[in-house]
Amino acid sequence: MSERFSFTLLANDGAARRGRLSTPHGLVETPAFMPVGTQATVKAMLPEHVRETGADVVLGNVYHLMLRPGAERVDRLGGLHRFMNWPHTILTDSGGFQVMSLAALRKLDADGVTFKSHIDGSMHRLTPERSIEIQGLLGSDIQMQLDECVRLPASRDEIARGMRLSLDWAERSRTAFEGFGGPEAGRALFGIVQGGDDLALREESATALSAMPFEGYSIGGLAVGEPQQVMFDVTAATTAFLPTEKPRYLMGVGTPDDLVGSVARGVDMFDCVMPTRAGRHGVAYTRFGKLNLKNARHAEQIAPLDPEGPTEISRSYSRAYLHHLIRAGEMLGATLLTWNNIAYYQALMRRLRTAIEEGRFDDEAAVIREGWVRGDVVSS
Amino acid sequence: MSERFSFTLLANDGAARRGRLSTPHGLVETPAFMPVGTQATVKAMLPEHVRETGADVVLGNVYHLMLRPGAERVDRLGGLHRFMNWPHTILTDSGGFQVMSLAALRKLDADGVTFKSHIDGSMHRLTPERSIEIQGLLGSDIQMQLDECVRLPASRDEIARGMRLSLDWAERSRTAFEGFGGPEAGRALFGIVQGGDDLALREESATALSAMPFEGYSIGGLAVGEPQQVMFDVTAATTAFLPTEKPRYLMGVGTPDDLVGSVARGVDMFDCVMPTRAGRHGVAYTRFGKLNLKNARHAEQIAPLDPEGPTEISRSYSRAYLHHLIRAGEMLGATLLTWNNIAYYQALMRRLRTAIEEGRFDDEAAVIREGWVRGDVVSS
Numbered sequence: 121m122s123e124r125f126s127f128t129l130l131a132n133d134g135a136a137r138r139g140r141l142s143t144p145h146g147l148v149e150t151p152a153f154m155p156v157g158t159q160a161t162v163k164a165m166l167p168e169h170v171r172e173t174g175a176d177v178v179l180g181n182v183y184h185l186m187l188r189p190g191a192e193r194v195d196r197l198g199g200l201h202r203f204m205n206w207p208h209t210i211l212t213d214s215g216g217f218q219v220m221s222l223a224a225l226r227k228l229d230a231d232g233v234t235f236k237s238h239i240d241g242s243m244h245r246l247t248p249e250r251s252i253e254i255q256g257l258l259g260s261d262i263q264m265q266l267d268e269c270v271r272l273p274a275s276r277d278e279i280a281r282g283m284r285l286s287l288d289w290a291e292r293s294r295t296a297f298e299g300f301g302g303p304e305a306g307r308a309l310f311g312i313v314q315g316g317d318d319l320a321l322r323e324e325s326a327t328a329l330s331a332m333p334f335e336g337y338s339i340g341g342l343a344v345g346e347p348q349q350v351m352f353d354v355t356a357a358t359t360a361f362l363p364t365e366k367p368r369y370l371m372g373v374g375t376p377d378d379l380v381g382s383v384a385r386g387v388d389m390f391d392c393v394m395p396t397r398a399g400r401h402g403v404a405y406t407r408f409g410k411l412n413l414k415n416a417r418h419a420e421q422i423a424p425l426d427p428e429g430p431t432e433i434s435r436s437y438s439r440a441y442l443h444h445l446i447r448a449g450e451m452l453g454a455t456l457l458t459w460n461n462i463a464y465y466q467a468l469m470r471r472l473r474t475a476i477e478e479g480r481f482d483d484e485a486a487v488i489r490e491g492w493v494r495g496d497v498v499s500s
Numbered sequence: 501m502s503e504r505f506s507f508t509l510l511a512n513d514g515a516a517r518r519g520r521l522s523t524p525h526g527l528v529e530t531p532a533f534m535p536v537g538t539q540a541t542v543k544a545m546l547p548e549h550v551r552e553t554g555a556d557v558v559l560g561n562v563y564h565l566m567l568r569p570g571a572e573r574v575d576r577l578g579g580l581h582r583f584m585n586w587p588h589t590i591l592t593d594s595g596g597f598q599v600m601s602l603a604a605l606r607k608l609d610a611d612g613v614t615f616k617s618h619i620d621g622s623m624h625r626l627t628p629e630r631s632i633e634i635q636g637l638l639g640s641d642i643q644m645q646l647d648e649c650v651r652l653p654a655s656r657d658e659i660a661r662g663m664r665l666s667l668d669w670a671e672r673s674r675t676a677f678e679g680f681g682g683p684e685a686g687r688a689l690f691g692i693v694q695g696g697d698d699l700a701l702r703e704e705s706a707t708a709l710s711a712m713p714f715e716g717y718s719i720g721g722l723a724v725g726e727p728q729q730v731m732f733d734v735t736a737a738t739t740a741f742l743p744t745e746k747p748r749y750l751m752g753v754g755t756p757d758d759l760v761g762s763v764a765r766g767v768d769m770f771d772c773v774m775p776t777r778a779g780r781h782g783v784a785y786t787r788f789g790k791l792n793l794k795n796a797r798h799a800e801q802i803a804p805l806d807p808e809g810p811t812e813i814s815r816s817y818s819r820a821y822l823h824h825l826i827r828a829g830e831m832l833g834a835t836l837l838t839w840n841n842i843a844y845y846q847a848l849m850r851r852l853r854t855a856i857e858e859g860r861f862d863d864e865a866a867v868i869r870e871g872w873v874r875g876d877v878v879s880s
Contacts, residue, residue, distance in 0.1 A: 160824060164831045189799070189824045197802055197820050205817060419569070422577055437585060440577050444540065444569045451544045451831050 124306035125261070125335050127367045131477050135359070135386040138476040141177075141367060143209045143261040144306040145201060148176040150367060150388040151472055153379065153465045154211060156396060159184045160194075160204040163396050164454040165462070167206045173431060173459070174466035177262070178206060179391045182215030182254050183222060186244065187237050191257040199259030211391070212260035213371070214251045214293075214312075217269050217340075228268065230285065248289040252296040252309070262336070263302065265293035267312040269341045279316035283325050286314045286340075294332055308335035310369060316341055317350050319357045326361035336367040339387070343372035352381050359386035376405060376468055377492065380485050383472050395465050399458030402446040406434070406464060407491045413457065418443040425460055430467035434460045504686035505641070505715050507747045511857050515739070515766040518856040521557075521747060523589045523641040524686040525581060528556040530747065530768040531852055533759065533845045534591060536776060539564045540574075540584040543776050544834040545842070547586045553811060553839070554846035557642070558586060559771045562595030562634050563602060566624065567617050571637040579639030591771070592640035593751070594631045594673075594692075597649055597720075608648065610665065628669040632676040632689070642716070643682065645673035647692040649721045659696035663705050666694045666720075674712055688715035690749060696721055697730055699737045706741035716747040719767070723752035732761050739766035756785060756848055757872070760865050763852050775845050779838030782826040786814070786844060787871045793837065798823040805840055810847035813839045 123142050131138040141148035155162045155170055157178040162170045170178065180200055185191060189203075197203050200210055216233065219226050223235035232247030248266040255263040266289050270282035290311045297309040311329035315321030329337060339358050342351045351373070359368055369389035370382050379390055395405060402414040406426045411418070421439040429435050433456050445453030468488070475484035503522050511518040521528035535542045535550055537558040542550045550558060560580055565571060569583075577583050580590055596613065599606050603615035612627030628646040635643040646669050650662035670691045677689040691709035695701030709717060719738050722731045731753070739748055749769035750762050759770055775785060782794040786806045791798070801819040809815050813836050825833030848868070855864035 159828045159830055160821070161830050161832045164835075166832065166835070188828055189820070193800060193820075196800060197818065203818070203821055203824075205821070420573060420576060438577065438583070440569070440573075441540070441583055441585070444583075448539045448568055450539055450541050451834065452541045452546070454831065455544075455546070455835070 124303075125308035127336065127365070129365065131479075133476040133479050133481040134384065135356070136383050136472075136476050136481045137386060137388055138473050139367065139388055141209070141262075143177075143308070145207060145209045145261050146176060148209050148389075149473060151379075151383045151469055151476075152176060152389050153469050154179045154389065154391040155462050155465075156181075156391055156393045157204065157206070158393075159188070160200060162458075162462070164400060164451065164458045165396075167204060169459060170206075170462060171208065173463040174470060175208075175462065177209035177211055180210055180212045180258060180260065181218055182212050182251060182258075183218035185212075185258060186215060186246075186254050187239055187242075191254040195257040195259075201259055209261045210259070211262035212255045212258060212264065214264040214266040215246050215254070216251070216266045217371075219246060220269065220271075230288075232266070248292040249296040252293055252300055252302070256300040256302060256305075256307075260307065262308045262310065263297065264310050264338060265290045265312055267314055267340055269314065269344070270316060272316055272344060272346065274316065276318055276321070279314075279318055280321055283314040283316075283321050286312060287325065287328050290329055290332060290334075294334065310334055310336040310338045312338040312340040312371070313358050313362075314341050317346060317354055319354065322354055322358045323361050326358050330361065330363050334366070336369060337362050338369040338371050340371050342370065343374055343378075343392070348378060348381070351378070352385060355382055355387060356385040376465070377489070379465075379468065380472065380488060383476075384481065384485065395461035396458050399461045400454040402453070402457065403461075404442070404457050405461045406496070407488075408494060408496045409492045411439075411496060413439060413442045413446050413453075415443075429460065429463070431459060431463040434463060504683075505688040507716065507745070509745065511859075513856040513859050513861040514764065515736070516763050516852070516856050516861045517766060517768055518853050519747065519768055521589070521642075523557075523688070525587060525589045525641050526556065528589050529853060531759075531763045531849055531856075532556060532769050533849050534559045534769065534771040535842050535845075536561075536771055536773045537584065537586070538773075539568070540580060542838075542842070544780060544831065544838045545776075547584060549839060550586075550842060551588065553843040554850060555588075555842065557589035557591055560590055560592045560638060560640065561598055562592055562631060562638075563598035565638060566595060566626075566634050567619055567622075571634040575637040575639075581639055589641045590639070591642035591769075592635045592638060592644065594644040594646040595626050595634070596631070596646045597751075599626060600649065600651075610668075612646070628672040629676040632673055632680055632682070636677075636680040636682060636685075636687075640687065642688045642690065643677065644690050644718060645670045645692055647694055647720055649694065649724070650696060652696055652724060652726065654696065656698055656701070659694075659698055660701055663694040663696075663701050666692060667705065667708050670709055670712060670714075674714070690714055690716040690718045692718040692720040692751070693738050693742075694721050697726060697734055699734065702734055702738045703741050706738050710741065710743050714746070716749060717742050718749040718751050720751050722750065723754055723758075723772070728758060728761070731758070732765060735762055735767060736765040756845070757869070759845075759848065760852065760868060763856075764861065764865065775841035776838050779841045780834040782833070782837065783841075784822070784837050785841045786876070787868075788874060788876045789872045791819075791876060793819060793822045793826050793833075795823075809840065809843070811839060811843040814843060
């Protein structure tokens with residue numbers, strides 16, 4: 121529990137990287153997918169089952185947790201790990217992104233952002249310093265600087281303004297992180313690269329952040345609706361200017377195909393609500409692509425999601441039963457599909473890690489994509 | 501899997517009975533509490549976790565299952581046990597009670613009941629024969645005759661009419677059960693005693709049913725809002741006229757206190773939505789009574805539900821976390837509290853079974869009641 125944050129690069133295969141994070145709460149094998157635990161729970165899952173899928177780290181959202189149950193309360197209760205019975209690594213975002221997307225009202229100024237809670241209408245303020253303080257109270261192992269993610273489309277000037285404000289907040293966040301004892305606690309703070317889809321601004325942001333003593337770097341402002349190729353191009357152009365000895369985290373990404381393509385471009389860490397949200401809405405991810413279990417064609421299919429799936433759940437429940445549960449609005453349907461999806465994402469990352477170690481990443485990626493293209497075995 | 505239904509009375513302690521059912525899907529230790537799995541799932545629970553709490557049998561609802569996914573479909577998919585991944589004993593009701601309480605429209609005649617689905621407005625008909633056919637298609641181990649549960653308050657004539665109609669349907673149900681091969685499959689059919697709160701009508705019903713070759717007897721028409729003492733009095737007056745060598749099932753009961761009082765009056769089997777429904781609404785059952793986790797007093801309680809609780813769930817999650825999950829509307833809150841509640845009910849039944857075996861039922865019941873009266877250890 122007293123290990124200091126570190127990152128070891130174990131192997132390269134083209135731009136793809138196989139690494140290992142060490143944090144005060146354990147090891148994280150990279151490339152890593154981090155399930156999202158917004159409100160101190162990965163929705164519909166028991167924490168030990170999340171762990172069983174192979175997840176080394178989950179993400180907590182500062183915006184939600186500061187509003188309910190509150191960072192000071194979590195601190196009094198022994199920190200987020202203990203609160204949510206997750207003794208492994210926790211990464212937190214800064215809260216900034218969700219303030220802009222969820223809060224009822226918000227007003228950004230050079231010092232921070234003031235907003236109204238979507239839960240009870242109460243007013244709150246988030247500054248770079250307060251975000252770091254909250255993340256420290258939660259006990260987060262891997263923390264994020266507060267940044268501004270400018271909504272696209274936007275003018276180059278507007279994107280540049282947001283990127284430079286984020287650089288200023290990066291410095292303030294680092295100072296606060298050191299002031300709150302983050303390094304002594306063995307924790308990490310990541311700077312966040314911004315710059316929209318402008319490659320020159322991305323270079324400026326990545327270069328400036330690389331000169332600051334962050335333990336890792338996040339790529340923000342993507343996965344906001346842009347075409348996949350734009351995301352790939354910006355990611356490749358960004359990782360090129362980041363130090364090779366530090367981990368890179370592509371925020372909010374993505375589909376299985378996004379993950380494979382981004383690992384190929386040098387990304388080490390990912391988070392996304394997709395596998396959990398899709399599970400609650402009746403969608404399963406498998407080696408053969410996505411299945412919508414609401415669809416009537418599954419109503420009498422005795423076959424499981426995947427007879428060679430990554431968890432007992434994927435192998436032992438019929439599609440007909442999952443169809444029934446989803447149609448009937450039963451919680452068990454959400455639990456089983458979420459479980460399958462997280463397990464599928466973790467199995468995918470294991471395959472990629474092994475392939476990088478063995479120097480056959482491109483071949484493995486091609487085999488994986490073939491499975492998706494071939495489509496569902498039962499329906500074909 | 502080919503065992504025929506049987507009931508063995510292992511011990512008596514006053515009117516309380518310790519027994520064992522054998523069914524085609526395993527043994528059921530009695531007195532037994534059966535969690536309710538309305539739509540082919542005990543809400544918010546994985547079937548293996550229901551089993552881990554000690555449940556030997558779950559209940560399925562014919563009304564819900566005939567509408568969705570449909571009995572013929574379940575049959576084509578290999579039966580309800582396989583469909584819901586519950587390889588242990590299943591008991592089904594006849595559908596009659598929920599037709600009267602849930603269907604949008606219903607019309608009762610001497611031959612059966614016609615009703616409109618609350619799901620899609622389609623019209624359906626349930627007769628004694630069709631109910632047995634459905635229960636056979638589901639593969640239910642312990643089946644119920646179709647009966648009429650007259651809503652109280654009602655005149656004595658009305659209660660008598662419903663009771664005598666139920667006797668007629670009992671005969672028709674038995675004939676259908678034999679026609680559909682129930683006895684050869686080793687399954688059981690229970691007759692249902694009716695008669696409202698009129699002890700003479702209850703005697704008439706119990707005596708008439710006892711002369712028919714049922715494998716067990718249910719006590720219906722209680723747990724519909726009457727005072728506990730009325731329920732106890734009717735139960736005692738009914739069990740007095742039932743054969744001692746057959747199991748007795750008090751339908752829809754009840755609170756932990758109802759269970760203790762009814763076991764004392766000779767009941768062997770119970771079902772109730774209370775522990776599962778209460779769990780989804782933030783209420784936990786413990787040795788020290790009920791706890792409403794929504795209550796603000798739990799917001800910073802690091803104590804678990806019960807440090808000596810019947811499952812790891814009851815011991816390892818703080819009340820503060822459960823409070824947070826329930827307030828935030830997170831599914832995990834419903835899962836954890838449902839789990840605790842089912843585990844508490846099963847632990848209670850184990851205590852009662854052991855006490856009857858050891859001839860100290862009254863003493864044990866007194867100790868159990870003392871715990872409830874003492875109240876919550878943390879708050880006091």
